[in-house]
């Protein structure tokens with residue numbers, strides 16, 4: 108699904124959140140939104156999800172103005188998005204049941220998707236009985252089961268430790284390669300953006316506008332981000348973080364890259 112933001116501005120009462128945002132996100136593209144806390148990244152995502160309306164301008168999916176939520180545009184949040192009173196399988200199946208898929212068929216599909224995200228054997232566990240990483244794997248299965256055309260990810264791995272986050276990023280990258288949805292990813296993790304994104308938009312503080320855009324589409328996706336050192340430094344600098352405070356940059360310099 109092609110997502111088009113046309114002259115989008117947003118304010119909540121007197122609070123001016125989005126200044127003017129015009130961008131197209133191509134079908135199958137993954138764009139990461141990076142910027143200071145509270146600048147309006149989630150608000151842009153909510154507008155693409157149809158949960159918020161622009162104050163002016165419009166957001167369209169494949170040329171159709173987005174006026175409300177639709178299963179073809181799925182939003183996934185940070186932790187705690189699963190219903191605690193349902194098992195992992197029931198949580199995943201629910202996404203299909205909401206679309207009036209027969210309960211038995213939904214359960215079968217949920218089992219397949221839990222296996223896809225390496226949760227075979229945990230179908231009947233409740234969210235509190237598994238780790239945070241496993242909960243987010245189940246949340247990924249629930250996001251992908253209805254094969255959305257657009258996946259809107261709001262800090263999906265923000266609550267996980269660095270190692271678990273990397274394994275989840277790998278799982279997400281593989282699912283994206285298989286399914287090919289358009290993805291908009293809000294993240295505070297510059298490395299996550301560098302690893303996953305085709306393009307990165309770096310936003311200013313509120314009212315948000317794009318300070319700079321980075322195109323990474325021709326780069327191989329590995330967790331070795333050394334070839335991105337210059338871009339990484341540039342992004343951190345735009346966010347007001349100086350390279351000398353940053354351990355990664357020091358290490359890269361240390362090995363003469």
Ligand SMILES: Nc1ncnc2c1ncn2[C@@H]1O[C@H](COP(=O)(O)OP(=O)(O)OP(=O)(O)O)[C@@H](O)[C@H]1O
Pocket residue numbers: 119122124142143144145146147148149150151293
């Ligand atoms: N429904 C709402 N009603 C009123 N104000 C809102 C609403 N949604 C967001 N805001 C305000 O808009 C501003 C931008 O919020 P938003 O969540 O989009 O920022 P963000 O960049 O995603 O922040 P963070 O990175 O901290 O999650 C904030 O000041 C927030 O309080």
